[in-house]
Amino acid sequence: MVRVLAFFDTRYQSSADMLSLTGTADPWARLREARPASRQHFALNQPSTLGMYDLADPQAAARVVAMARGAGIDGFVVDCRWAGGTYVTGAQVLAPATGESFGLAFQWRNGDENFWREPADRETRAGRAAALMAALKAGQPTAVAGRTLLIVDRPKELAEPAETLALLRSAAAGAGLPGLYLVANRAEDKGRFLSAGFDALIDPGPAEWHSCGPSNRPTGLDFLEVMAGLKDSVEYLDKFFPYLLFAVSRMINREQRGKVLPRVFPAFHDWAFHPEGGATHLVAPGNKAVDTYWYGLFVENAMLHTHEHFTAGEQIVFLDSWNGWLEGSQVEPSLLDGDLVYNATRDAIDRGRYVIRTREGLPEGGLAAEMRERIRLLCDAARSIS
Amino acid sequence: MLTGIALTAGRADGFDFAISKGGLAPNEIFDSATSPPARYLLEVGRRILKAAPSADVLVVANPLLPLRAQQLAGWLNDGVTCPGIVSDEKDFPLLYVLPRRLFEEMERYLLLLSTVDAGIDARLLEGLLGQQVTCRRSSNIRIGSYPLSNASGWFQGAERQKILKVLAANAINIIGKKPHWRRLPFAVYHPYHAGSIVFFAAASRDMTTPLFERHIVCSTYRDIMAVADSRLEPLWLKLTWLPRDGSVGEPQYFAHALDRLGDDVVQDNFIVFMRYSRSTGTSPFHLIDHDRFSLGDSIDSVAKTRQVQPPLHKQACKLPATPLKVLFHVTGGLPIKNYPVQYCKEVIRTLSVLGIAVTVIGRPDLVPFGACSIDADETEPLMAAVEAHHIFIGLDSFPHHFVRNVMGWPTIGLFGTTTAANFGGGWHDHYRSLSEGLPCHPCGSETDCPVFGHAECLNYVKPPQLLAAIFEMASQVYGYQAG
Numbered sequence: 009m010v011r012v013l014a015f016f017d018t019r020y021q022s023s024a025d026m027l028s029l030t031g032t033a034d035p036w037a038r039l040r041e042a043r044p045a046s047r048q049h050f051a052l053n054q055p056s057t058l059g060m061y062d063l064a065d066p067q068a069a070a071r072v073v074a075m076a077r078g079a080g081i082d083g084f085v086v087d088c089r090w091a092g093g094t095y096v097t098g099a100q101v102l103a104p105a106t107g108e109s110f111g112l113a114f115q116w117r118n119g120d121e122n123f124w125r126e127p128a129d130r131e132t133r134a135g136r137a138a139a140l141m142a143a144l145k146a147g148q149p150t151a152v153a154g155r156t157l158l159i160v161d162r163p164k165e166l167a168e169p170a171e172t173l174a175l176l177r178s179a180a181a182g183a184g185l186p187g188l189y190l191v192a193n194r195a196e197d198k199g200r201f202l203s204a205g206f207d208a209l210i211d212p213g214p215a216e217w218h219s220c221g222p223s224n225r226p227t228g229l230d231f232l233e234v235m236a237g238l239k240d241s242v243e244y245l246d247k248f249f250p251y252l253l254f255a256v257s258r259m260i261n262r263e264q265r266g267k268v269l270p271r272v273f274p275a276f277h278d279w280a281f282h283p284e285g286g287a288t289h290l291v292a293p294g295n296k297a298v299d300t301y302w303y304g305l306f307v308e309n310a311m312l313h314t315h316e317h318f319t320a321g322e323q324i325v326f327l328d329s330w331n332g333w334l335e336g337s338q339v340e341p342s343l344l345d346g347d348l349v350y351n352a353t354r355d356a357i358d359r360g361r362y363v364i365r366t367r368e369g370l371p372e373g374g375l376a377a378e379m380r381e382r383i384r385l386l387c388d389a390a391r392s393i394s
Numbered sequence: 395m396l397t398g399i400a401l402t403a404g405r406a407d408g409f410d411f412a413i414s415k416g417g418l419a420p421n422e423i424f425d426s427a428t429s430p431p432a433r434y435l436l437e438v439g440r441r442i443l444k445a446a447p448s449a450d451v452l453v454v455a456n457p458l459l460p461l462r463a464q465q466l467a468g469w470l471n472d473g474v475t476c477p478g479i480v481s482d483e484k485d486f487p488l489l490y491v492l493p494r495r496l497f498e499e500m501e502r503y504l505l506l507l508s509t510v511d512a513g514i515d516a517r518l519l520e521g522l523l524g525q526q527v528t529c530r531r532s533s534n535i536r537i538g539s540y541p542l543s544n545a546s547g548w549f550q551g552a553e554r555q556k557i558l559k560v561l562a563a564n565a566i567n568i569i570g571k572k573p574h575w576r577r578l579p580f581a582v583y584h585p586y587h588a589g590s591i592v593f594f595a596a597a598s599r600d601m602t603t604p605l606f607e608r609h610i611v612c613s614t615y616r617d618i619m620a621v622a623d624s625r626l627e628p629l630w631l632k633l634t635w636l637p638r639d640g641s642v643g644e645p646q647y648f649a650h651a652l653d654r655l656g657d658d659v660v661q662d663n664f665i666v667f668m669r670y671s672r673s674t675g676t677s678p679f680h681l682i683d684h685d686r687f688s689l690g691d692s693i694d695s696v697a698k699t700r701q702v703q704p705p706l707h708k709q710a711c712k713l714p715a716t717p718l719k720v721l722f723h724v725t726g727g728l729p730i731k732n733y734p735v736q737y738c739k740e741v742i743r744t745l746s747v748l749g750i751a752v753t754v755i756g757r758p759d760l761v762p763f764g765a766c767s768i769d770a771d772e773t774e775p776l777m778a779a780v781e782a783h784h785i786f787i788g789l790d791s792f793p794h795h796f797v798r799n800v801m802g803w804p805t806i807g808l809f810g811t812t813t814a815a816n817f818g819g820g821w822h823d824h825y826r827s828l829s830e831g832l833p834c835h836p837c838g839s840e841t842d843c844p845v846f847g848h849a850e851c852l853n854y855v856k857p858p859q860l861l862a863a864i865f866e867m868a869s870q871v872y873g874y875q876a877g
Contacts, residue, residue: 306833313831355415359678362416366701369822390743
């Protein structure tokens, strides 16, 4: 079965450990106060049905999870961050709402820490790894191949990748976890991530991987016009991409990139994180922030792709995101879009699951790897002479 | 949204349904592109009676409108009697108040309702029930001009609405003039194209509650109907099929069709329009299941869809497994629909190297790469060619649909601009569909790629995947092992 896991921001809570991480008692303030700096910036949306919840309230957390389950989402991916003494996930508030059909996976924001970039003695590193593993023991884990899923956000920033991963696996065993399914946040296996010990890769987010060229390609004249106040500076500083081309480009020739799990998203514009420019904007047809038709096809086809190219148990599509309000990628019902994106998500997952079911009648036993390789080589040869 | 209310001894129970996206949950109704709005009205009635079996009266909302039971209740409070219709101020029906006997004893006649004209529908109901039907206009809503297509997936603009009105008016005429009208047959109007004829025939073979006896079909498809084993008797339409270039509109064609069918056919059959009323692309179901729903099956669970069940019949080549012979149909009529020519060359060369005999239909340009090209424009030569090969590989077009659904031959479907789920679907040892699964499909383009501007479609699978599928199928069906 293909599972859909949505990235989830747990910072919308008033718990003490989250306060220690964020330093703010009002996690929604940034969303309320963000103002676009250009008419080309899509306004940030605000929550409607679920409101500006406090996940520390068990009922609010339960409502969030229930709504996600209603859309067919199988679990959340929550960030794990170093808070200067311990790792914080904020996942404890979700734990009571998790279970067999809804689990938690984690994304380790290792880029926030210098510790893993620099050399350290093995004992110190082991201690830090143990702290990381302790933070992952919250709620029902999303088991991938029987193991807890952990995405490493900045795999290239690990000083000793293979050794670090081995350390993490050892720490997981020590913490009583059933093992780790480690996923590198990279678009392709060029850096030999899989041979370093990662189990799979995941397509990076829209800001980290521009899968096609931008539709705005500013020239020197544009720069001068911006400087002269004749043109909106975002046309020079930000990058705009057609949503459909961006999504299709991510799905083309995937097999050549290695074992990479897809990441899908309804929309994206991260200007709130780039007050000085440099934001990424996805623009749907009709100059809209989101087009639910194409988004639905993105989700559905990513599910079919995963079903066909990954072994059972490893078939996961990552949905970015459940509540990424500051990047406009939220699936949660909103004031501007109502439940359009939520419904589109649910419908696409429904469609994907149905189509996958129609494909289950195929007999077991595919073509041997040797024969596949032979076919590939023969095709290469045929291409060269055709 | 589809909705209705059961009135039982003065009590009202509302039922809201959604058009299913695949789950077919208890509150969902199958999404069939070939079903007119009245088919959904009938289905809502069926579902309500199932849930409220002692209901005396059923109030069913117009399926073309996104309504909820709570909204219907507001209109009902204005004292509508049964049978009755509440419409907007311009006679667009909002809801129907119908006696249960209409659903129990005359269910299929509900398919004749136009759902776009309350006056016509009231007269039709009066003819069916033999009693006066009250029509009440609601002054607080005006539906306005119904769009060509809308967010619920319907395309029922003004021109298409005329078709529904004409057929409802024709039914009124029949009932008024023919005392034996209850014995007259029902006929499906879906005269083209070739693949659709195959799907309707397959659906008719797979029915449990057929509401139709006849099928209006272009006479140019006689050869298909002769072998497709349809349970529906053909009514031949002596008119060539609707051109795909948009030069003739569906309503224009329909008017010509009625002329050509002649008075005898038109006045001796209750005709129901079953060309597309909804978009196929938003539904994950196969067209055969769309047609089964149109013909009367409720298909109220995933397990009842044909695509998750074993195929109705399978056949295989009687020749020895070696040498393996494969037959290709890779020409869709337009460059964007063709399997890319470079891919064709690679596949043919590779198969030839591996000692596999390759035949292509109508592609002499591929002969230099190791293929044999044949003509198979008619059903008979197509069948003969297929029977001389172990596996058929085809695009989303008639040969593929015919070979898979009529012949039951081992088939691989190649999908580019259209969706395998709608036209391929249902994998087993004799069938699988292949595509790259790009999120731009179905684009339905008939010119260049709308995303990249290429003349060819990038959603077609590359040669290694197609070749792997051929060898897998050859192994699973024939025990063939590549040398």
